[in-house]
Amino acid sequence: MQLMMQGISHRVGAATHLYPLNLRLQPGAVTVLLGATQAGKTSLMRLMAGLDKPTAGRVEVDGVDVTGLSVRHRNVSMVYQQFINYPSMTVFDNIASPLKLRGSLKAAAVKEQVLALANKLHIEMHLDKLPAQLSGGQQQRVALARALAKGAPLMLLDEPLVNLDYKLREELREELTQLFAQGDSTVVYATTEPAEALLLGGYTAVMDAGEILQYGPTAEVFHRPASLRVARAFSDPPMNLLPATGKGQRIELQPGLDLYLAASGTLTVGVRANALRVQTQAGDVAIKGQVELAEISGSDTFVHVHSPIGPLVAQLTGVHYFELGTAITLYLHASEAYVFDAQGLLLLAPERKGSR
Amino acid sequence: MARIDLDLAHAYKADPKQDNDYALLPLKMTFDDGGAYALLGPSGCGKTTMLNIISGLVQPSRGTVSFDGRDVTALSPQARNIAQVFQFPVIYDTMTVAENLAFPLKNRGVPADRIKARVGKIAEMLEMSGQLNQRAAGLTADAKQKISLGRGLVREDVSAVLFDEPLTVIDPHLKWQLRRKLKQIHHELKLTLIYVTHDQVEALTFAEQIVVMSRGRAVQMGSADALFEKPQHMFVGNFIGSPGMNFLRGRYKGGVIEVAGQDLTLSLSVLSQQLQQAKEFTLGVRPEYVGLVGEGAAGALRATVAKVQDVGTYWLVSARTGETEVKVRLPAQAQPPAVGDRVWLQVLGSHTCFYGRDEQLINVKEMSA
Numbered sequence: 061m062q063l064m065m066q067g068i069s070h071r072v073g074a075a076t077h078l079y080p081l082n083l084r085l086q087p088g089a090v091t092v093l094l095g096a097t098q099a100g101k102t103s104l105m106r107l108m109a110g111l112d113k114p115t116a117g118r119v120e121v122d123g124v125d126v127t128g129l130s131v132r133h134r135n136v137s138m139v140y141q142q143f144i145n146y147p148s149m150t151v152f153d154n155i156a157s158p159l160k161l162r163g164s165l166k167a168a169a170v171k172e173q174v175l176a177l178a179n180k181l182h183i184e185m186h187l188d189k190l191p192a193q194l195s196g197g198q199q200q201r202v203a204l205a206r207a208l209a210k211g212a213p214l215m216l217l218d219e220p221l222v223n224l225d226y227k228l229r230e231e232l233r234e235e236l237t238q239l240f241a242q243g244d245s246t247v248v249y250a251t252t253e254p255a256e257a258l259l260l261g262g263y264t265a266v267m268d269a270g271e272i273l274q275y276g277p278t279a280e281v282f283h284r285p286a287s288l289r290v291a292r293a294f295s296d297p298p299m300n301l302l303p304a305t306g307k308g309q310r311i312e313l314q315p316g317l318d319l320y321l322a323a324s325g326t327l328t329v330g331v332r333a334n335a336l337r338v339q340t341q342a343g344d345v346a347i348k349g350q351v352e353l354a355e356i357s358g359s360d361t362f363v364h365v366h367s368p369i370g371p372l373v374a375q376l377t378g379v380h381y382f383e384l385g386t387a388i389t390l391y392l393h394a395s396e397a398y399v400f401d402a403q404g405l406l407l408l409a410p411e412r413k414g415s416r
Numbered sequence: 417m418a419r420i421d422l423d424l425a426h427a428y429k430a431d432p433k434q435d436n437d438y439a440l441l442p443l444k445m446t447f448d449d450g451g452a453y454a455l456l457g458p459s460g461c462g463k464t465t466m467l468n469i470i471s472g473l474v475q476p477s478r479g480t481v482s483f484d485g486r487d488v489t490a491l492s493p494q495a496r497n498i499a500q501v502f503q504f505p506v507i508y509d510t511m512t513v514a515e516n517l518a519f520p521l522k523n524r525g526v527p528a529d530r531i532k533a534r535v536g537k538i539a540e541m542l543e544m545s546g547q548l549n550q551r552a553a554g555l556t557a558d559a560k561q562k563i564s565l566g567r568g569l570v571r572e573d574v575s576a577v578l579f580d581e582p583l584t585v586i587d588p589h590l591k592w593q594l595r596r597k598l599k600q601i602h603h604e605l606k607l608t609l610i611y612v613t614h615d616q617v618e619a620l621t622f623a624e625q626i627v628v629m630s631r632g633r634a635v636q637m638g639s640a641d642a643l644f645e646k647p648q649h650m651f652v653g654n655f656i657g658s659p660g661m662n663f664l665r666g667r668y669k670g671g672v673i674e675v676a677g678q679d680l681t682l683s684l685s686v687l688s689q690q691l692q693q694a695k696e697f698t699l700g701v702r703p704e705y706v707g708l709v710g711e712g713a714a715g716a717l718r719a720t721v722a723k724v725q726d727v728g729t730y731w732l733v734s735a736r737t738g739e740t741e742v743k744v745r746l747p748a749q750a751q752p753p754a755v756g757d758r759v760w761l762q763v764l765g766s767h768t769c770f771y772g773r774d775e776q777l778i779n780v781k782e783m784s785a
Binding site for chain 1: 458459460589592595596599600603614615616617620621640641643644645654655656657658659660702703704725726727728729730732745747748
């Protein structure tokens with residue numbers, strides 16, 4: 061399925077929800093809409109579904125203009141943040157409903173498909189229950205199974221896991237990526253979390269304040285953010301951003317602290333948290349500071365550091381303890397730095413290893 | 417301030433018979449005076465029930481709550497001298513920030529000069545000194561919640577301060593600053609703090625000791641380091657860390673152990689004895705500690721790469737060995753293998769854990785002592 065949006069904008073009264081944008085979704089793949097709340101993700105999805113009409117521009121499905129066509133005449137399935145199921149129907153009937161609506165399937169075939177989907181989403185033991193008897197995670201699995209049962213060529217998911225506990229989210233996200241990979245639907249998945257976009261893979265459209273800033277393969281967008289705005293939106297923890305001056309063959313972070321990279325003029329140096337280390341390697345620059353807080357997630361420790369070149373966050377693997385206020389030295393290699401020009405456009409990005 | 421001892425169980429229905437009937441299964445636990453604790457677990461695990469039992473909002477159906485050895489089971493939160501901070505701001509909109517902070521002290525008849533000094537100190541810690549004379553009504557949700565935190569911390573004579581998901585309304589970008597504040601305040605005031613959350617970062621960052629809970633059971637109390645390095649229960653291995661621990665079924669086979677259908681040689685004889693006793697076990701190893709090693713290396717399993725994900729700050733490799741999928745975390749600077757590659761995964765090492773049929777850690781040190 062080829063969905064194309066051309067010169068699309070959306071205004072409601074005096075408020076502009078989406079500025080004119082172009083987007084051609086990668087067919088048969090997952091596209092992540094990544095952005096903070098109010099970035100325009102839901103507005104854009106509603107236009108894709110036909111729930112709203114764009115103020116200007118054109119929507120095409122497989123080359124056919126569907127701009128004014130309502131959702132009832134499009135083949136789209138949707139999953140929302142809130143778990144939406146038919147409360148009076150059993151789980152089985154909930155999942156079966158889109159199959160029955162199609163009308164052409166025999167009861168045995170419907171049953172077979174419902175069972176297959178229920179198995180994939182691990183709710184086969186709940187088929188006779190009503191949605192209200194299930195936990196939140198199970199209810200959202202039912203909603204996902206129903207959306208998958210529809211087999212629509214376009215599937216839209218608006219932060220479907222946001223209301224679940226993080227471990228459950230992890231589990232369900234992994235199952236979903238497998239289901240998306242097995243199917244041939246074009247999937248659009250909205251999220252506010254950079255880490256979720258990276259785990260889903262596929263393609264990512266970074267959104268901010270009603271605009272699409274960049275669209276491309278997820279890892280590529282992450283590793284080569286076209287602008288400071290993209291780097292800010294697509295980094296968790298936030299990318300460390302440092303004002304600097306290009307002096308030709310070196311970049312000065314402050315007098316005596318240079319990165320040997322070629323650039324000139326007023327610059328911003330961007331450093332991802334995992335590029336700051338506590339062990340030194342050949343060619344590193346050293347940045348001294350004090351620990352403000354070590355945030356521990358289990359797999360990682362995020363060390364917030366007060367330094368003369370500005371506040372920094374370093375990401376260390378595993379659990380590390382630091383007393384508040386302890387002196388710390390962080391190390392950075394020039395090859396790991398991003399450089400943005402005075403307009404905030406990317407000049408240099410670290411080379412990617414292991415690109416497939 | 418007080419040391420708090422729990423020796424109790426709680427069921428919301430009468431006459432509980434099976435594990436499922438309990439909101440809190442029988443437990444014995446001590447919270448030391450002046451310690452910072454977190455109760456962590458998924459929704460429905462019993463953490464809020466435990467907090468409410470400590471505060472006195474809920475009476476346990478069986479057993480006792482003691483403060484410094486004194487039985488307080490029948491006492492109200494006021495009589496227990498507990499301060500509480502909830503998910504949403506609980507403040508008086510018509511009062512100024514200073515009046516809000518002073519309220520718990522005024523109520524207890526603290527002299528005016530003491531109140532002034534204490535309110536000034538708490539406001540300074542929370543960086544609200546400039547707003548003391550402002551009406552609370554006009555403040556942002558963040559600032560209002562800071563006042564709630566301040567009201568919880570303002571009294572010096574409390575037995576403990578209890579927090580129930582207090583940073584829920586705080587903007588994600590500001591959370592770390594408040595976590596830092598709470599840590600600093602704990603350092604300075606040395607109050608006993610107990611903090612309920614479902615967020616592992618919040619729990620591991622804030623607390624010296626974390627109680628991990630699952631289905632009414634406290635499965636482990638330990639430091640962040642202990643929960644990560646030596647999870648006492650498979651639930652903790654999975655729950656802490658993202659992704660969680662890899663688990664592989666194994667059995668003892670005379671001299672060697674069979675893991676995921678392949679034979680491995682153990683170097684620790686004490687462990688070997690224990691696994692022999694257990695016969696069947698589960699090997700647990702975190703994705704951070706699985707090494708990609710050369711063919712036939714000791715303690716390594718043959719596997720086939722099924723998926724390679726560029727997760728930005730690291731590579732996440734999933735490899736299949738028999739029926740089991742093992743996740744491996746490689747640094748962003750590493751050269752990852754390709755899908756379909758045959759690789760060797762080092763699963764035996766100093767970070768490897770073994771679990772018995774009851775899903776509890778088989779503790780090597782205890783046995784050898």
